[in-house]
Amino acid sequence: MAVLLAVSLVVFLAVFAVGDPVELLINPEATQHEREMMVRALGLDRPVWMQYLTFLGNAMQGDLGISFVHGEPALQIIIERMPATFELVFFALLIASLVGIPLGLYVGLNSDASLSRAIMTGSILGYSIPNFWKGMMLILLLSVWLHWLPTSGRGETVDILGIPVSFLTWDGVRHLVMPVLNLAIPNTALMIRLTASGAAEARTQDYVKFARAKGVRPQRIVRRHILRNILIPVITVLGIEFGALIAFSTITETVFAWPGMGKLLITSIYRLDRPVVVSYVMLITFLFVLINLIVDLIYAALDPRVKLMDRAP
Amino acid sequence: MTKPRPIDPTLVPPLVETPQRRFNLRRIKRRPNMKTALIALVVILAAGLLLPFAAPQNPYDLSTFSVMDNRLPPGERSLDGLTVWLGTDSQGRDMVSAILYGMRVSLLVGLAATSLALSIGVTVGLLAAMFGGRIDALLMRLVDFILGFPSILVALVLLAVIGRGVDKVIIAIVVVQWATYARIMRAAAMVERRKEYVEAAENLGYPSWRIMFRHLLPNSIGSVLVVATIYVAHAITLEATLSFLGVGVPVTQPSLGLLVASGFEFLMSGEYWISLFPGLALLVLIFSLNLVGDRLREALDSRRS
Numbered sequence: 001m002a003v004l005l006a007v008s009l010v011v012f013l014a015v016f017a018v019g020d021p022v023e024l025l026i027n028p029e030a031t032q033h034e035r036e037m038m039v040r041a042l043g044l045d046r047p048v049w050m051q052y053l054t055f056l057g058n059a060m061q062g063d064l065g066i067s068f069v070h071g072e073p074a075l076q077i078i079i080e081r082m083p084a085t086f087e088l089v090f091f092a093l094l095i096a097s098l099v100g101i102p103l104g105l106y107v108g109l110n111s112d113a114s115l116s117r118a119i120m121t122g123s124i125l126g127y128s129i130p131n132f133w134k135g136m137m138l139i140l141l142l143s144v145w146l147h148w149l150p151t152s153g154r155g156e157t158v159d160i161l162g163i164p165v166s167f168l169t170w171d172g173v174r175h176l177v178m179p180v181l182n183l184a185i186p187n188t189a190l191m192i193r194l195t196a197s198g199a200a201e202a203r204t205q206d207y208v209k210f211a212r213a214k215g216v217r218p219q220r221i222v223r224r225h226i227l228r229n230i231l232i233p234v235i236t237v238l239g240i241e242f243g244a245l246i247a248f249s250t251i252t253e254t255v256f257a258w259p260g261m262g263k264l265l266i267t268s269i270y271r272l273d274r275p276v277v278v279s280y281v282m283l284i285t286f287l288f289v290l291i292n293l294i295v296d297l298i299y300a301a302l303d304p305r306v307k308l309m310d311r312a313p
Numbered sequence: 314m315t316k317p318r319p320i321d322p323t324l325v326p327p328l329v330e331t332p333q334r335r336f337n338l339r340r341i342k343r344r345p346n347m348k349t350a351l352i353a354l355v356v357i358l359a360a361g362l363l364l365p366f367a368a369p370q371n372p373y374d375l376s377t378f379s380v381m382d383n384r385l386p387p388g389e390r391s392l393d394g395l396t397v398w399l400g401t402d403s404q405g406r407d408m409v410s411a412i413l414y415g416m417r418v419s420l421l422v423g424l425a426a427t428s429l430a431l432s433i434g435v436t437v438g439l440l441a442a443m444f445g446g447r448i449d450a451l452l453m454r455l456v457d458f459i460l461g462f463p464s465i466l467v468a469l470v471l472l473a474v475i476g477r478g479v480d481k482v483i484i485a486i487v488v489v490q491w492a493t494y495a496r497i498m499r500a501a502a503m504v505e506r507r508k509e510y511v512e513a514a515e516n517l518g519y520p521s522w523r524i525m526f527r528h529l530l531p532n533s534i535g536s537v538l539v540v541a542t543i544y545v546a547h548a549i550t551l552e553a554t555l556s557f558l559g560v561g562v563p564v565t566q567p568s569l570g571l572l573v574a575s576g577f578e579f580l581m582s583g584e585y586w587i588s589l590f591p592g593l594a595l596l597v598l599i600f601s602l603n604l605v606g607d608r609l610r611e612a613l614d615s616r617r618s
Binding site for chain 1 (some may be wrong): 410415420461462463465466469470473546550554557558559560571573574576577580581585590595596599600603604
C-alpha cells in the first residue's frame with residue numbers, strides 16, 4: 001500500500017512536469033474563453049496538490065481520471081486493452097516454459113556435451129537480440145518475403161465471457177504467432193539458463209546421490225528429485241517474468257501494432273494523456289504487488305520447508 | 314588521537330598473479346567463441362571510436378550526401394560514384410557511415426551510463442555495508458523499490474517526463490541500473506566488512522571513507538565488475554529500445570536503435586537494408602558483450618568452488 005502511494009505521488013508529479021496538455025488538445029483557433037472552459041472542465045486550473053488529492057480520493061474509489069484524448073475513464077480504457085496483452089504474455093510464458101525447461105534440464109544434466117554448449121551459446125544469443133529488431137526481422141522474413149503471416153493487428157477475435165480472444169480463430173492464431181514468438185524468445189533463453197544452473201547444482205546434492213545409491217531409476221531421479229527441487233526458483237521467476245513481460249510487451253505491441261496496454265501507454269505518452277499514463281503505472285504497480293503475493297503463496301505451497309518454518313516455535 | 318602511521322609501501326606484498334588467476338585467464342582464452350567475441354568487441358570499439366574519421370561520408374553533414382540517392386539497395390552506386398555497400402536510408406545517407414556513427418552514439422551512451430551507474434551503485438553499496446543499521450535499511454529499501462519495476466518501464470516513463478536527448482537517456486539508464494550494482498556491492502562488501510583486517514583498520518582510527526574505498530572496495534569489486542560487463546550490453550539494448558520507441562536519442566544524433574526505427578516504415582515494401590544492417594551491428598555488439606560477461610562470471614564462479 002505504501003508502495004502504491006509513493007508511486008502515485010512520484011508519477012503524478014512527474015507527469016505533471018511533462019508539459020501542458022491543453023496546448024495539444026485544444027484547437028489552436030479556439031478563443032480564450034473556450035480555452036478556459038476546457039481547462040476548467042479537465043480540472044487543470046487548480047493547484048497541483050489539489051489535483052493530486054482529488055486524484056488520490058478518486059483513486060480510492062477505483063476512478064483514476066478521465067482520458068484527455070478518449071474522453072472515457074482512463075482505467076476503463078486500460079482494462080479494455082488488458083486481455084490482448086495478457087493473451088500475448090500468457091502464450092509467451094507457456095512457450096518459454098515448454099521449450100525452456102526441458103532444454104535447460106538437458107543442459108544441466110549433460111553440461112559437457114557439445115549440444116549443451118550450443119544451447120547455452122544460443123540462449124545468450126536469444127536474450128541478446130534487441131526485441132524490437134527481432135520483431136521487425138520476423139515481419140520481414142515471415143510476412144514480407146514469405147507472405148506466410150499477417151504483419152499487424154489482432155485478427156478475428158471470439159468472445160469468451162465477454163472478453164475478446166484471438167487464439168480461437170485461425171485468423172487470430174496467425175496474428176498471434178509472431179508477437180508471441182517475439183516475446184517468448186528471450187524468456188525461453190532465461191528459462192534454459194535458470195533450469196540448467198538449477199539442475200547442475202541439484203545433480204551433485206546428497207539426496208540425488210542417495211537416490212542413485214538406493215537404485216532409483218534415472219528418469220525417476222530426474223522427475224521426482226531434481227525437477228521438483230528446481231521448479232521452485234523457476235516458478236518464482238515465471239511469476240516475476242509475468243510482470244516484466246507485461247512491460248516488455250510494450251515494444252512487441254508497438255512493432256506488431258497489437259492493440260494492448262503497452263501500445264496504449266506509448267501513444268498516451270506521445271499525446272501527453274496524463275490520466276492514462278498515471279493509471280497505467282498505478283495498475284502495473286498494483287499488478288506487481290499482487291504477483292509478488294501470489295508467488296510467495298505458491299512458494300509456500302511448493303516448498304514444505306517454508307511452511308515448517310512458520311510453524312516452528 | 315595520533316595520526317595513523319603511513320604504511321611503508323615496500324612492506325605491502327605486490328599483487329601477484331596467482332596460479333589460480335592465470336588458470337582462469339587461460340580457461341577464458343581457450344574457448345573459441347570467446348575469442349571470436351573478444352575480437353568482435355575490439356573491432357567494434359575501434360570502429361566506433363576511430364572510424365568516424367574514415368567513414369565514407371559524414372552523416373551529420375548535409376553537403377556530403379544527396380536526397381536523390383535515397384533508399385538505394387546495397388551495392389548500388391550513388392550520384393557521386395560512391396558504392397553504397399549496405400544501401401542508403403531515406404535521406405540518401407550511406408548506411409555504412411550511418412552505422413559507424415550510430416555505433417559511436419550507442420557505445421557512448423552504454424559506457425557513460427554504465428560507469429556513472431557503477432560509481433553511484435558502488436558508493437551506495439559501500440555505504441550500506443559500512444554503516445549498516447538504519448542507513449543500510451533505508452538504502453536497500455530504495456534499491457528494492459527501483460528493482461521492483463521492469464527497467465524498460467521506469468526508463469520509458471522517466472524519459473516521457475524529461476524529454477529526449479543523449480544526456481537524458483544516460484540519466485534514465487543510470488536511474489534504472491545503479492540499484493543492481495548497489496545490491497551486489499553491498500553483499501560483497503558485507504562479507505569483507507566482518508573480516509579482521511577491516512577491524513584492524515578501524516582500530517587504527519582510519520576514517521570510514523578510507524576503509525570504504527581503500528579496504529572494502531578493492532576486495533569486493535570483482536563480482537560487480539563482472540556484472541558490469543553484462544550491464545553495458547543491457548544499457549546499450551535499453552538505449553536502442555528507448556530510441557526505437559521515440560523517447561531516446563534525438564533524430565540529429567541517430568544511434569543504432571534509431572536507425573533501425575527509421576527503416577521500419579520501409580520494411581513492408583521490402584526495403585530491408587535500412588533496418589537490417591544497423592540491427593545486425595547492434596546484435597553483434599550486444600552478443601559479444603554478453604558472451605564475454607557470461608564467461609567471466611563462469612570463471613569467477615569456478616574460483617569460488
